[in-house]
Amino acid sequence: MTRRTLVNALLLLAVVALFAVPLLLDGGTSEYGGTDAAVTEELEAEGYTPWFDPLFSPAGEVESGLFALQAALGGGVLGYVLGRLRGRRTATPAAATGAGEQ
Amino acid sequence: MHIAEGFLPAGHAAGWTIAAAPFVVHGARAVVKEVRENPESTMLLGAAGAFTFVLSAIKLPSVTGSSSHPTGTGPGAILFRPPVMALLGTVVLLFQALLLAHGGLTTLGANAFAFAVVGPWAGYGAYRLARAAGAGLLPAVFAAVALADLATYVTTSLQLALAFPDAESGFAGALLKFLGVFAVTQIPLAIGEGLLGVLLFRVLTVNARPELERLGVLKPAPLATTGGAA
Structure with missing residues (x-):
């Protein structure tokens, strides 16, 4: 394995770890809901009703x-x-x- | 960063559409010009579009216990300048609005402004600043790709705060609230995306050196003195 390949593999590993480690440490306590949905839910809770619906859902x-x-x-x-x-x-x-x- | 269909008041939706439209039209012309004048660019152009296509489809967990997705608009902005990404990013958003009910047509203008205009320009600006300050290619790529991601979510927070100022604390309070949802969650994602951008450019500098030299990302033949390599 060349040095270049090794560094590339480590970079990829770092990206995986960046997302895998919080998941493991958290032990299943979080919902991991999407931030987009979190905002729409909050706006709807405050009384906003969307005035246009997706054409296709x-x-x-x-x-x-x-x-x-x-x-x-x-x-x-x-x-x-x-x-x-x-x-x-x-x-x-x-x-x-x-x-x-x- | 997708503001859902119908979730911006009509005036805001129209305003952002008008704001984003010239960038997208200019971007479409930039893409046509690039392909016509440099047909050999088509492959890398495809790679830049594919990068944002795949990254914006992947929802990743973050330390805040929420999940979000990267944007992938940075590499294309570095390679082909931001106008090209104004078109490619909007195509991605249109795909998601029409087929995935993610984002929407009424909010396409606002989302395109954040994702396909501000993100790429912020990333490109960071790249140029870093290079001008003497940074190497890869550190500059990291800064650009991470910032393109983060700036998109900051813009979405601004757009929502403008549309929905807090009853007591006004625009500033609403901005803090939306930044709390979007920007904080996005920090690890931006770092991860930055690392992926570095990986992509490490691969490109080896395999697409002629293109990167023509696009001005690499200086022509800096390795000419490495005798004995061939």
Whole structure:
């Protein structure tokens, strides 16, 4: 494993830890409701009624599926581009970078 | 940062729509111009759009016991300047408003102003300031990506405080209340997003060096003296 790969892996690990550690420490006491929903609930509790409804509201499971679809589209395109860029570099050694990372 | 459908009074909704529209139109023209003049940019443009698409779909837990999502608008702002993200960010918001009932059409203007205008500009400003102050690429990327995230949520808090000032403490009290919900929860997310941005740019500097040089993110061939690499 090169030093570059190691640092990248550690960065990824740090991101995972940043979100996993609070979850573990908290021991299931928090609800982890969304902040967006928290605000709308508060405004409704204060007596505000929305004057326009969403044209289309997916039911619970469909909604999580559509969120997954959004993430999959983004992740898919990102992975495709990064893969192509990496393939381009490794297919033409030393032409693009000249850096000693291979 | 999504203000839900119908949750801004009509006057505010219209005002933010008018405020955001020129940025989005200008952004659309910037995207067309970029693709037309630099067709080789299309791949990185796709990556920038994909980054905000995937990150804004993922709700993450925070230390406050609430969850929220990152924005992912920073890298595109650094690479292609903020106008491009005004369009790409608005496309993301439109997708979520139409298919996910997340955000809304009446609040699209306000949400776009926070997510696709203020966030990218704040991130880009931080990036330019950090670079001008002599910071390296990666520290500047971290600052930019984290700030683009945080600035979006601060803007949403401002928008809500303007629309719903507190009965006793007025605008300032309402702002503190909304910042308490949004901004505090967002701090760990912004840090995490900043780290992901650094990771993305570490990968790009190796694999997309010609593009980064053309976009002015990297200086041309600073590694030319590393003899023996090839």
